[in-house]
Amino acid sequence: MALKRGNAELSTALLGSVLTRIKTYLYPEKQALSMAADIFRRFTDTVIGIDLGTTNSCVAILGDAGPQIIENQYGKRTTPSVVAFSGKEVLVGEAAKQQELIAPSSAVSSSKRLIGKKADDPETLAHMKSVGYQVVSHTNGDAWVQVGGKTYSPQQIGAEILRTLKEAAEKYLGEKVRKAVITVPAYFTDTQRTATKNAGEIAGLKVLRVLNEPTAAALSYGIDTTKNGLVAVYDLGGGTFDVSILEIKDGVFEVRATNGNSYLGGDDFDSVIVKMLTDRLFKATGYAALPNPLAMQRLRNAAEKAKCTLSSQDTASVSIPYLADTKSGPIHLETVLTRAEMEEAFAPLIQKTLGPCKIAMADALVKKGEIDHVVIVGGMTRVPSIRKAVEQVFGRPPILGVNPDEAIAAGAAIQAGILSGSMKEMLLIDVAPLSLGIETLGGVFSKVVEKNTSIPAKRTQTFTTSEDGQTSVTIRIYEGERPLVAHNKYLGEVILGPIPPTPKGSPKIEVTFEADANGIYTVTAHDKTTNTIKHLKIEPSGGLTPEEIERMIKDAETHKISDEQEKRLIEEKQKAKEYLNEHQEIRHKLENTLTPPTKTELNELAARLNLLISDATTTQEKVAEATSALRKRAGRAWTHK
Incomplete structure (x- = not known):
């Protein structure tokens, strides 16, 4: 037992x-x-697995029968990655998505595309054009968002989503959740991985592992440990694209190579359809929707729905009445899109995913047709032309039995099980997605850790000085694949000194890069002559400072009680609204049977309840009491008592 x-x-x-x-x-x-139970609780905390996606997010645990997806408060297995602000109220998921439709500037979606990014990055500038909210530059140059006069880091937005998933897991398990495995795109940089961990910390989670999304999908696919062979994972999500080649053998999952594009996903495909719709709208009415954020948000929602429809049908009708109001009258959009039109428009973007697939196969020393299993994940892989392209590039049709929306969270839950010791028959060996190295003479990028090196890893190279009489050495660290540092991403620097002035080429300086299982690095510089050693844990150039993270964690804790009270009040008001609607329907049917005094009583009670619903300073108890009073009096009225 x-x-x-x-x-x-x-x-x-x-x-x-x-x-x-x-x-x-x-x-x-x-x-x-x-x-005794409390002692066990400390050592047996459940570790949850989270897929923090660009469009949707998902949470899972490893149960006795395997990974189990946890439903949110609406009974849905995925939660939209949208956070909206309405006064003091913070909405997450479905409610935030509804808010986005009526007030695009108050809702933040696709924030994953900003995490670990600078405000002046070309990708950030492109992102600004496709969203209704404002993207601003923080004091350190990072991309933050501004809503209602307040600024928020992408980590804070991500933390709101993570906290919502954490609470869903806690409600399901009946216990506090403190630890998690969170997935990231395989092609995320060191900066983006660290920022994702920061988001987890702000949400009150100890992030045990930052796991590559394609690797998580492979874990989910190969959980029964009988599917040996080479596996290609093609992951096209809402904002990113990754491809990984893995070898599975007797429960050991070894990543051979990974590649991708951290700024290519469903949002870009949606933008293609939005352009088709705006072109048709302008041609039919002469109206340019681009300057109107609300119209653009409605067009984007219609584009997303049309894309989903055309993934299973040949045509999709798009009907957006009252898209805008002009001096000439209201603007409506009525049109029909065909799958053939969509696939033709998607072709250039699909082609962009095939290059990384070929590079990953070459890096893994695998040829087309040698792959044993092809796993596709991410909502975009439901598009038929994408499935055809995947089959052509790998020489094998993709497996359709893997749920593209849930596989990554399921894999994260499996990794959580591996780390907690409840899944002992599986072992994961992942790789570094990008090369890391230092700047040498002439701005040359000298790689110390090559891309696709298995992690955890430790690599050391010896360098020397380039000038006579140097008394210190600045070691600048970069990430990327280009031969010159100017084209790669700067991560930080180590200043080693003082060292004795000697002729150039005399000192021997060992530089060691050590990567943990999350793909996050520590760099050590060792002057062999003086035995001077300097360490640097690579922190993002920019990013959140430890003080900012601590402040955000404290803010979240400080506001936890008031947030819970606000949440309960919102839920109580929603129940009251639903009851009022129900009340009005029944009353309409029985109006002729009610006496004037009864009508007056009901009117007064309903008016009081409506007043409390619109009162921002009221309490949950007052709304509940008013609802109960109306419900009781109405109950007597309906039975003529």
Whole structure:
């Protein structure tokens, strides 16, 4: 017999042993049992797996029967990655997406495309044109968002989504959740990985592992440990594209190569359809929708729906009444899109995904047709022309039995199980997605860790000075594949000194790069002559400072009680609104049977409830009392008492 808690199994023998030791100190039976359970709780925290996506996010745990997706408060298995602000109220998921439709500037979507990015990055500038909210430059040059006069880091937005998923898991498990595995695109940089960990910390989670999304999908596919062979994972999500080649053998998952594009995804495909719609709108009415954020948001929503429809049907009707109001009258859009038109428009973007696939195969020393299994994940892989392209590039049709929206979260839950020790029959060996190295004479990029090196990893190279009499050496660290540092991403620097002035080429300086399992690096510089050693944990150039992270965590804790109160008030008001609608429908049917005094009473009670619903300073208790009063009086009225 075993005591089960979440996905951890604790033997009754072990529990009994702890219990006996506690009882030895003469604690009462009930108190001793409680103390024993508390000790176990500390060592058996459930670790959740989270897919923090650009468009949608998902949370899972590893149960007795395998990964289990946890539904959100609306009973949905995925949650839109949208956060909206309405006064003091913070909305996440479905509610935020609805808010986005009526007030685009108050809702932040696709924030994953900004995490770890600078405000002046070409990709950030392109992103600004496709969203209704404002993107601004923080004091360190990072891209932040501005809503309602307040600025938020992408990490804070991500933390709101993570916190919502964490709360869903806590409600399902009936216990606090403190640890998680969070997935990121395989082609995320060191900066973006660190920023994702920061988002987890702000949400109150200890992030045990930052896991590459294609690797997570492969874990989900190969969980039964019988699917040996070479696996290609093609992951085209809402904002990013990744491809990984793995070898699975007897439960060991070894990533051979990875490639991708961290700024290519469903948002870009949606933009193609939006352009088709705006072109047709202008041709039919002469109206240019681009300057109108609300019209553009409605067009983007219509484009997304049309894309989904055309993935399974040949045509899709687009009807957007009252898209805008002009001096000439209201503007409506009525048109029909065909799958053939969509696929023709998508072709250049699909082609952009095939180059990384070919590079990944070459890096893995694999030829077309040698892949045993092709796994496709991400909502975009439902598009038929994408599936055809995947089959052509790998020489094998993709497996359609993997849920493209849930596989990554399921894989994260499996990795959580591996880390917590409840999944012992699987081992994961991942790789560094990009090369890391230092700047040498002439701005040359000298690689120390090559891309696709298995991690954790440690690599050392020896360098020397380039000028006579140098008393210090500045070692600048970069990430990328280009031969010159000017074309790669600067990560940070180590200043080694003082060192004795000697002729150039005399000092021997060892530079060691050490990568942890998350793909986050520590650099050590060692002057062999003086035995001087300097360490640097690579932090983002920019990014959140430790003080900012601490402040955001404290803010989240400080506001936790008030946030919960606001949440309960919102839910109570929503129940009241629903009851009022129900009340009005019944009253309409029974109006002729009610006496004038009864009508007056009901009117007064309904008016009071409506007033409380619109009152921002009221409390949950007052709304509940007013709803109850109206419900009781109406109940008597309907039965003529």
